[in-house]
Structures are given as structure tokens and as C-alpha cells.
Amino acid sequence: MKRAKIMEQLPNDLILEIFSRLPAKSVARFRTLSKQWAALLRSPDFAKLFLTSSSSRPRLLLGAERNGEWLFFSSLQPHNRYEKSSHLDYHTKFSGDVSRNNCSYASGLIYFPNMWFSKDASPVICNPVTGMYESLPDLMRYRKARGFLVIDPIDNKQKQFKVLSEAYPFSDQREHHKILTFGTGELSWRSDIISCPAYDRSLSEGIRINGFLYYLAQKVSEESSCVIVCFDVRSEEFKFIDADCFNDRLDDTTELVLVNYKGKLGGINWKCGQAGERRTIELCMWVLEDVEKHEWVDYVYTLPENEVLDSCDFSIAGVTVRDEVVLCMKYTCKPFYVFYFNPERNTLQSVEIQGFGANLEAFENRGRVYAFVNHAEDLGVNDAEQLKSSISKVKHLCGCCNRVAQPNYHY
Template structure:
């Protein structure tokens, strides 16, 4: 009798269960094996199951930038309040001169508004896990154009956009449940408003944010966050408690969208020697409501802090795995952190993102020659 002759096939339900626990990159690879696998792993049922599993294990996405070289890592967000350390998973790296050091995040993708990947600068959107990217056409005007990925030829649409006039935007945007929010300044009068853009209906509206005018010294330092499904804004400052420097967080939460009703909360963070002495930024809020603070620069002892407003507790998690180059003082890089990163199978690299960052030849903007990274991960 030949071994395996009468082996029972693995039930389809069990196979789907196994695949739902794999990384999205692995699922994408198995989709290419056959039409059967492609059909199974693209089915709405599997996509929903994978999304549920992925949402239950959100990760912290970290982008480390130094001299135009970007490295993307991720780390599990703490599942309990006793975790003290976590290790980074390295994903991809690319070099490109960013004239404005801005990188925005939504739905598992990172957006650079002005990135030099070859001879010319252009807006670029990329998947930080797979390294696939797409260069977008140049914007024809400053505000309010729409482009949809995966629908054929890339082009901006502007003729259907109707937005009330405002002077300028004051913050990076954040997307919550299909609505994009960003802080702006009204025309003529120095007053703050929240611009809301519904991605599905493609309609704009204003939300009064005058509460920020008198209570925030510099609105450009206000960070918009998703606070358990509600729009929030966080600002922080150092205070003095006797001989000790403390950190005070102020958070405004939009409790009633229709009435434009904001509620303010002020927290004095528990004493923490590392946090009180380092440069940090507000990364966002986890799905369970913890405010995440992240050190601004890579170093050997790199920490992310999770503040629980309900319990008034501060959890310090040491993040390991940037590598000896980025951990060296002379090579430290600027860190951009994004909370609640979830791998989304609805983001189809094969249809929406056409090129691999690893295959790009990067040209120096000064001499127009292929540039070499200063170091390798």
C-alpha cells in the first residue's frame, strides 16, 4: 500500500481557517497558485473573516526615516497591560527624497504628497508591508481633487467637488468610518473649523472647532485622533510639579457631530523617567482607548508609551529590532508611528499598486546619478 493513498483531503473550512491566520502577503502569494485558490481567497466570506481576525490583532506601524531612506517596521500592540517589551518585524525599505517630511496613513497604505523616486517628484501611495507602490499624476490645483485606485487610468477629478471656502489646512487628516477630517482656518477671520469629506458621497461639510482657538497655543501641533470611533484632538505640554517636569495631555472629543459639541479632558501623566526626558510625539489612540506616545528618534533603548485615561496608568513598552545602524547615535532616524495597523485584503496590490519599490533606481536630485543608500538594514 502506497503511503498517503487513502489520506482524507483537508476540509475546506479548515483550510480557510488556517489561511485567515496568515499574513496578507502570504495570502496574496497563494492567490496566484490556481484559479481555485484565487476564487476561494478572494471570496467575500474569506475577506470578511480575514478582516475580523486582523482587526483583533492590530499592530503599531513604524516608519523610520534618515537622509531620504525609509524603513518600515511593525510590532504587535500590547494585548495586556503587563507587557514590557516587543520586537519589530521588518517589512520593506526604499530611498527617495521627500521635500516635505510628511507621510500620511489610511487603510493600510502610506501616502507621500511629494516624493522623488526617479527623475521627477510626484505624489506616491505605497503598501509598507509588500513594498508595492503607485506614482500618482501631479495635482493640477491646490485643493479638492479625487482619484480612485483600481478603476483603470489614473486621473484626478475636480469638476464635481464643491467645498465651502476656507483659508488653509492646519493639520494632517484622519479617516474615521469612511469620513476624512482635517483642521482648517476660515477665510478672513482667524477661526478653526473641521473639514469633513465623506468618501462615499463625496460631499464636504464644516464642523465648528472654535474651542481650539483660545485653548491651543499652536493649532499646527494639534493631532487629530480616532478616539473609540469619535473624532478627537490631542495637544500636550510640559508642566512643572515641584522639581519634576511632568507631561500634561489635553484631549477634545467631538461628542455630538450635529450640534458641534466638544468635550475637553485634561490628564497629567504618571511619573515616568524616560518619557519626561525624551522627545516624543502623539501617535494616536488604540481601539481600546489608550493614547499612544512614541519616541521621535531611533535609539538602542526605544520606547512606546500607552496611557490609559480611565485607569490613569502609563505602560512603557521597549521596542527592539531597528538594527544596529539605526540604533547608533550618529545614525538615528526620525520615527513616524501609526496605531491600529490592520492588514486589509480589500487593498489589492495587483490591481491598485503596480510597481515594487525595491526595483526603483533612485536618482540624486543634485547630480542626476543613481544614488546609493548610506547603510543597509
């Protein structure tokens, strides 16, 4: 009672500041304690303050995929170069033979083009932290088609999620793309107003920068030539950006990762070299300096020597808000490392990530790791009324006996 009276005597601004530093799950619990706190913690001002606070301490979201199941964890990204380890927080497990290919992340939500909860598959948007999800209408598309989750900021207080899905981009006789707007009531795919120049197929995951979605695509009938597809999220218009710089330097453009580097579109690829008996790692980075003139500037960095990185399989996860390139080990193991490379200082920081659990860390059970940088909790996403279903209530279909079974959440 004394604590409650003390809280009642505190000014609302101070109460909001205190709660803005808590995890979203804790905020949800405190909303149930009183009508006053519920009103304060559901206000637009608090949602904005919470997102600002969460963005100031971005996290690394890790999805470990094994046999069609995903387990989601997160840890704080390092705030200084002296941090050597970080512990994972476990969030949720999505099972039911989740498609491992082409998932798309945006503002705390993940889009899976295919997820089997029973005998039927459907596209799904889910919150990997809370376990809430919504199934979308089924969509006819070719097997390797990608889907991209994007954000359309309507104004300072409201934003919409859109899903851009390839249907048959290689054929002039069929519809190229379909779009679904999430959060407007009825969910339906549309394609009547979408016009995109012809290309053969997409080659990369997308990156969202200042209201535009960018992804790499292969030109029609030109296997060794590619372009950047630029999609304006608000106007829903497409255009191509020249990407011959990649064709000139890369044998395999499918290994290129598009990133947001200081607010500009960038592309990063890596290759191995040899210095005596030691393997060296070289990062090649291109930055689009002028969008209208299609002018790219390229940089080449040889990473500082690191015994673990020089001997493991890794992938490029992206670039942090501190302009550090993140390299992540591809498979769960013990020890498991994430590496942060600062191009301007030419420094490489190794951070040991702990907490996958003995099962995932065992070699025979290791999972493929997918990393999403700069993850911040957004109450506007966590509270989204569109995410009406909980993964904990789903009955999953066993792939061995084809019978319904409750999922096992122990990891």
C-alpha cells in the same frame, strides 16, 4: 506528500481558519502550491475572514525617515498591560528622496504627495509592507498643500480609495481641491463638482471616522482662529465644524492631533508642567459629542510619572482600538519606547520596541519616527491590481552625483 494528503482531508472551513492567522506574505506563497489553495485563498470569503482576523491583532506600523528615505517596520500592539517589550518586523524601504511632509495613511496604504524616483516627482500610493506602489498623475499645488487618502466603502464587498488634494484653498480665484479615485481604471484628477467653503490652509493630518474625513484648518484672514473641515467621502461634500474650543486653550493649534476616540472625533494636545524638580506631562483631550450642534467636551489628564517619558521627545500617534492614547518617541534610538495611556484607568504602559538595527539606533544616523496605530493587513489592499510596480525594481537617483544607483536595503 503525507502532509498534502492530510491537508486535502481537512474541511475547507478549517483550512481557511488556519490560513487567516498567517501573515499576508505567507498566504501569497501558499497560493502558488496548488490550484485548490489558490482558489480558496483568493475567494472573497477568505479575504473577509483574513481582515477580521488581522484586525483582532492590530499592529503598530512605524516609518523611520532619514534623509528623505523611509524604512517601514511593524510590531504587535500590546494585548495586556503586562507586556514590556515587542520586536519589530522589517518590511520595506522607500527611497528616491521621499517627501517627509504630509503623508497620509488609510487601510494599509500610504499616500506621498511627492516622491522622486528619478529627476521628476509625482504623487505615489504605496503599500509599506509589500513594497508595491503606483505613481499618480502630477498635480499643480502650492508648496504646503496636504493630501488625504480616504476609503469609500461602496458595499460590504467592495471599497474604493480616493485622494483628496488641496490645490489653492486660500484663493477664491482658483480651484480649491482635486480628487482622484483609485481603482477605477484610468487615473485622473477632477475638480469640476467639488465645492468647499473658503479657508486659508490646513493645519493637521486627517482622521477618517464612519465615512467622513476631518482635518483642522485656519480660517481666512484669521491667524488665531481655526475650524474643522468635514469631508463626506461618498457625496464629496464639505462642511465646517466650529473649533473655537481649541482657540481658547491652545497657543499653537498645529500641535493638535485629531483622533478617533470611541467612534467620535477627538483632538489631543500635550504640554509640560513642573512638580518640584520633576517634569510633568498633561494631556488635553476634546471629544465632539454632538456633530450637528458642534458640542465639544474637554478632559485633562496628568500622566503617571515615568522617567523615560519625562525626559524624551515624543509625539502623539493616535488612539488604539482599546481606547489607549499612544505616545511614541520621535527619533530612533536604543532603547526606543512607545507608551500607552489609558485615560479611564489612569495607567501608563511603557513598551520597549526592539529591532531598528544598529545603524538607525546610532545617534548620528537616527531617523524621525512616524507611527500609525491599528494597522491590519487587508488582502484586498495587498492584491490590488492598481499597485503594479515594485520598489525593488526601481532605479534611484543619487542626490550627491545625480546618477542612477540601485538602493541599498541593509538597515
